[in-house]
Amino acid sequence: MKRAYLRLVAVMGMVAGLTGCTSVSYYAESLNGHINIMAARRDVGKLIADPATPRALRGRLATATSIRQFATDELDLPDNDSYRDFVDIGRDYVTLAVYAAPEFALAPQLWCFAVFGCVPYKGYFSEKSAAEEAAGLKRKGFDVHVAGVIAYSTLGWSSDPLLSTMLGDNEAYLAAMVFHELAHQRVYVEGDSAFNEAFAVAVETTGVEKWLRAAGDAAGLRRYEAERGRQADFLALVSQARDELRGVYGAAHPPDWKRAAKAAAIERLRERYRRVRDGRWGGYRGYDGWFDAPVNNAKLAATSVYSDRVPAFLRLFELCSGDYPRFYEAVRRIGALPHARRAGVLEAAKTCD
Numbered sequence: 001m002k003r004a005y006l007r008l009v010a011v012m013g014m015v016a017g018l019t020g021c022t023s024v025s026y027y028a029e030s031l032n033g034h035i036n037i038m039a040a041r042r043d044v045g046k047l048i049a050d051p052a053t054p055r056a057l058r059g060r061l062a063t064a065t066s067i068r069q070f071a072t073d074e075l076d077l078p079d080n081d082s083y084r085d086f087v088d089i090g091r092d093y094v095t096l097a098v099y100a101a102p103e104f105a106l107a108p109q110l111w112c113f114a115v116f117g118c119v120p121y122k123g124y125f126s127e128k129s130a131a132e133e134a135a136g137l138k139r140k141g142f143d144v145h146v147a148g149v150i151a152y153s154t155l156g157w158s159s160d161p162l163l164s165t166m167l168g169d170n171e172a173y174l175a176a177m178v179f180h181e182l183a184h185q186r187v188y189v190e191g192d193s194a195f196n197e198a199f200a201v202a203v204e205t206t207g208v209e210k211w212l213r214a215a216g217d218a219a220g221l222r223r224y225e226a227e228r229g230r231q232a233d234f235l236a237l238v239s240q241a242r243d244e245l246r247g248v249y250g251a252a253h254p255p256d257w258k259r260a261a262k263a264a265a266i267e268r269l270r271e272r273y274r275r276v277r278d279g280r281w282g283g284y285r286g287y288d289g290w291f292d293a294p295v296n297n298a299k300l301a302a303t304s305v306y307s308d309r310v311p312a313f314l315r316l317f318e319l320c321s322g323d324y325p326r327f328y329e330a331v332r333r334i335g336a337l338p339h340a341r342r343a344g345v346l347e348a349a350k351t352c353d
Contacts, residue, residue, distance in 0.1 A: 033095070033125025034154075041085035041161045060167045060174070061086060067175045067211065074214070075207045076324040077182040081159035088164045093148030096130035097121040100142040101297035104249045104258050106242055108301040109142065117191025120305050123149065143296035151177055156185040171217070172208050172224045179207035186328055189335040195342060198309035199331055203324075205310075206317055233276055234287055235307050241269040242300055266295050312346045320352035327352070 044061050047053045053061075068084065071077040099121050100109035108120035124130035134144045150165040166177040183203035189195050205228070212221040248261040270291050277284060313331070320327040330352050334345050 029126060029129060030123070034158075036125075037087055037089075037094070037161065037163075038158065040087045042087070044084055044086050044162065047086055061162075063171055064162055064167070064174055064178065067171070067178050070175075070211055070214070071179055071182050071207070074210060075179060075182075075203065076186075076328065077179065077203075078156065078185045080156065080185075082156070082182065082185065083160060083162045083178055085159065085161040086164075087161045090164070092165065093150055094163055094165050095123050095125050095149040095152060096127060097123050097147050097149050098130055098133045098137070099145040099147065099298040099302045100137045101301045103141055103143055103297070104255070104262070106245060106249070106297050106301050106304070108298065108305065109137070112191075119191075119193050120301065123152070143298040145294075145296065145298035145302055147302065151181055153181045153184045155188050170220065170223075171215070172212060172220055175208050175211045176204045179211075180204040187331050187335060189342075192335070192339060192342065194305050194309055195335060195346075197306040198313050201306065201310045202313035202317055205314065206322070230281060230284065230286070233280065234273075234290075235303070237269060237272050237276065238300060238303050240272070241265055242304065244268070245297070245300070269295065309343065309346065312349075316346065316349050316352065319349060323352075 044065060048058050048061050048065070064083065064086075072079040101107065102109075110118040110120055111122045112118040122133060124133065130146055134146050137144045151163060152160075154160055160181060162178075166174065168174050168177070180200045180203065183200040184196065186203075187196075187199060208224060209221065212224060244265040245262060248258055248265060251258070251261075253261075273287065273291050277287070316330060317327050320330055330349075334342055334349070337345055
């Protein structure tokens, strides 16, 4: 699966585990994992100055420092101690997020925690614990999806470090990570992951474009816009499949019929993807991993949570004339509305104020 998309579905995967808990053991394991990461922090400035630091890492950390300052100066994101320390995780992900959905429904299973409210995932630092949770959910008849998490946020409750998993392979990727995570510290609505994630993606997207323009990186901006175009195509494919599956699940047919129709709809999704990949994308295979792995309701629901409202937030940003403080204030006002009204007001917004 394309790493840029993994970022969207997993960036908040461990938030739940850092507050509240469904059991004392779960809380203890999550807290211990976070404490271990915090204990391994090293000051970014000192690492850059240390001649023993590998040259490639020094370059990435120098870029991260510039991006961190840009976030405060140009995007009005929090000026605090987050992303001024570094931790080498030593693997491709920092945690694992477990998603679940019923066999014949697209709504994700929710887990509720103190302070952060209900979220559509449960995060684990331990592979064994994540596998056990996934297995237990499968035994109960749920569709299950487990995703590697490359970053998580404590929303400013602690000084979140820059993780090796966030560095990526280009400046746009790194900037996206920092802007997205800091956006969660600027505005967060308890219990509404779809709202929170789409808002952070809007800040990330507009911020990366502004960063690349300020850096005079025309080639990088073209690459970023091309990836955004592919991502939009991918999300459209997933949305079409979800629409088909709603019809399947709402039909008055027995379970065996629904299972067969579900499998057929998912196979049609794969076929449509291959046509787009080999046609409009010119053979670009960055999303092959997502389609080669099992596709089920949990995976489709996770995709929806992190993407459906992004266009509405981007439109609101334009209504605010690209002024980040005004945009954040508008988002706060909408976020303060009752949950039942929030999405409708966001979609119908005609002014920033």
